[in-house]
Amino acid sequence: MSIKVPGHEFDCGKLKDVLPDYLDRTLREQVCSEIKAHLADCEDCRIYVETIETTIVLYKHCPDRDVPEEIRIDLRRSLRASIEQKRRGEDES
Ligand SMILES: [Zn+2]
Numbered sequence: 052m053s054i055k056v057p058g059h060e061f062d063c064g065k066l067k068d069v070l071p072d073y074l075d076r077t078l079r080e081q082v083c084s085e086i087k088a089h090l091a092d093c094e095d096c097r098i099y100v101e102t103i104e105t106t107i108v109l110y111k112h113c114p115d116r117d118v119p120e121e122i123r124i125d126l127r128r129s130l131r132a133s134i135e136q137k138r139r140g141e142d143e144s
Contacts, residue, residue, distance in 0.1 A: 061085045066096050067134050071127055074100075074107055103130060 066089055072078045073086050090097045107126070 061089045063089075063093060063096055064138070066090075066093075067099070067138060070100065070103065070134065071130050074104065074130075075127075 066086060069078060069082060069086070073083060078086075090100060
């Protein structure tokens with residue numbers, strides 16, 4: 052159940068849009084707090100973010116100190132692909 056707060060236009064679609072950047076910690080602090088506020092209200096997105104974060108944490112716990120750049124790019128790419136695929140599925144329904 053999501054609560055509509057006036058002036059708070061952060062919805063599920065926008066969250067999925069900025070999620071790769073959020074997980075990359077490249078977003079502005081203000082956007083991050085908007086995401087956290089949305090996650091507090093929206094269980095769907097919470098589960099979604101947790102699933103993706105788990106994947107990324109697994110990468111970060113690789114025995115290798117640094118994840119090779121090509122894997123990071125690959126991860127970002129598949130992340131975006133799955134997000135776009137999910138969004139497309141929602142549009143069709
Ligand atoms: Zn949501």
